[in-house]
Amino acid sequence: MTDAKGDLPPKNLQTVELDELDRRIVRILSREGRITNADLAAALDIAPSTAHARTRSLVERGVIRGFHASVDHQRLGRGLQAMIGVTLRGGTRHDSIVTFIDEVKQLPQVLQLFFLGGPDDFMVHIAVADSSEVRQFVVENLSTEPFVASTRTSIIFEYHRRGVAAAFR
Amino acid sequence: MTDAKGDLPPKNLQTVELDELDRRIVRILSREGRITNADLAAALDIAPSTAHARTRSLVERGVIRGFHASVDHQRLGRGLQAMIGVTLRGGTRHDSIVTFIDEVKQLPQVLQLFFLGGPDDFMVHIAVADSSEVRQFVVENLSTEPFVASTRTSIIFEYHRRGVAAAFR
């Protein structure tokens, strides 16, 4: 008797099959995370209790990992966004990098941080007031670090998002 | 009598001052977009009606632009993310690029799209199943386009998000 409980490895990272209804719910909640369950049900032409059970199941199965307000940084006086590619010096101790990354990702200007395998070691997506603050951010937080070899800054003219990806665990 | 109505230019793009309470609300809703108003009020130690009015005002002033479910793409069998930098051939007609971008941003693999001023003309953040799909994405949607000069693909090892930025208008 191979019972599910006990046979499974630490449990995580398993992929999940979604049917068409699940996919439609995910799509709607990606766009309108605060839609009422009643409206969601109406949009899908199902009973509110069904919509509710499905949505809960998506959260329980880890497909939906959270809900977030999206913020207009331009309205907050941070009308300039930039993407900064960073290359690290070879031979830097791994935990120095981890500490550094942890600090960078706490900075209020930072929106996203990508750790890469490629020409750049990571990229930082920031929102600031103007180009002088971009420069200031790079100088104060990146290029002065001993293990940062180089940075490459690009201004962001347009930004489009097709959903919100969960951060990696 | 300078009445507000009629005197204002097309109205948009104005920045907004937030007080400390506003900022705390934005911070909480960025992390927990579906927190109940009662819990939000309790977290801030204010009356629910105050929290409610403040939140509404943030949405009305355009500071909060929407709410979104975040999706774990790994659970959906798209366990690999990549960032692809694209450079365009000089002399491409502007509306060709606009059409191209519009198409790219509809592709199901695409999470984000950054239009840049810098070495790359834009960057595409994608989620796919494996490295062969990365290659497939680049070949089928990018490098075959006549006005794409080159692409540079980086695998994403780690991804952190400190909030969700609204798309540009």
Add this chain to the structure above:
DNA sequence: ACTGAAAGAAGCTAACT
């Protein structure tokens, strides 16, 4: 697995401080 109904919780509005 989906539905319908009933109870409990939360959102929303308005009148007052």
Add this chain to the structure above:
DNA sequence: AGTTAGCTTCTTTCAGT
């Protein structure tokens, strides 16, 4: 601007199909 109070609407559960 914030609060208290009351009405309305939604979420949530559960028994039934």
